[in-house]
Amino acid sequence: MNKTYTIDIAGVEVSLPVLPLPSGVNICFFNLHGNQALTEHCGKHLAPFLKGCDVLLTAETKGLQLTHVIARELGMPYYAVARKQQKLYMQDGIHIKYGASITTGKEQEFYLSANDVELLKGKNVGIVDDVLSTGESLSGLEKVVVEAGGKIFKKAFVLAEGEAKERKDVIFLQSIPLL
Numbered sequence: 001m002n003k004t005y006t007i008d009i010a011g012v013e014v015s016l017p018v019l020p021l022p023s024g025v026n027i028c029f030f031n032l033h034g035n036q037a038l039t040e041h042c043g044k045h046l047a048p049f050l051k052g053c054d055v056l057l058t059a060e061t062k063g064l065q066l067t068h069v070i071a072r073e074l075g076m077p078y079y080a081v082a083r084k085q086q087k088l089y090m091q092d093g094i095h096i097k098y099g100a101s102i103t104t105g106k107e108q109e110f111y112l113s114a115n116d117v118e119l120l121k122g123k124n125v126g127i128v129d130d131v132l133s134t135g136e137s138l139s140g141l142e143k144v145v146v147e148a149g150g151k152i153f154k155k156a157f158v159l160a161e162g163e164a165k166e167r168k169d170v171i172f173l174q175s176i177p178l179l
Helices: 036-050 064-074 114-120 136-148 162-166
Strands: 004-009 012-020 026-028 055-059 080-082 094-098 108-112 124-132 151-161 171-176
Touching (some): 055 064, 094 136, 114 136, 136 151, 151 162
Parallel strands (some): 055 124, 124 151
Antiparallel strands (some): 004 012, 094 108
């Protein structure tokens, strides 16, 4: 039988599968992909915390649909997406490297198109993603904002994992343990 960890996210009970990582740590795996109702719920609950942002930035892929909901709720016609691989249309954008996330275990990269750089330039940027754990992906997104000439204004996540729940510089709806 698969082990799960149950949490309440702003009034919705969610059972997360407990998965082992190669490091020996077990995580409560949170996945918004394909879960339209939970994505809508989380996005609508995070949106009020992101008022005052001029534009939102997320990392592909798990933050995409969440950021879409938040942008819609805030009346933002566009948001920026940091891609993990360079695409043909991104030849004139920016590229940064950052540390290893808890799930990848290796150095990561973000690419931002020139169009998305212009979206961030001179703006108050809200960084959005699904889970904050070690903070490495967040650090990468912060570097993207700075490189693009934006100002880091707010940082919002659905979940804070492990020690991330102690951070005072982020907003999150619920915390989960590392097991």
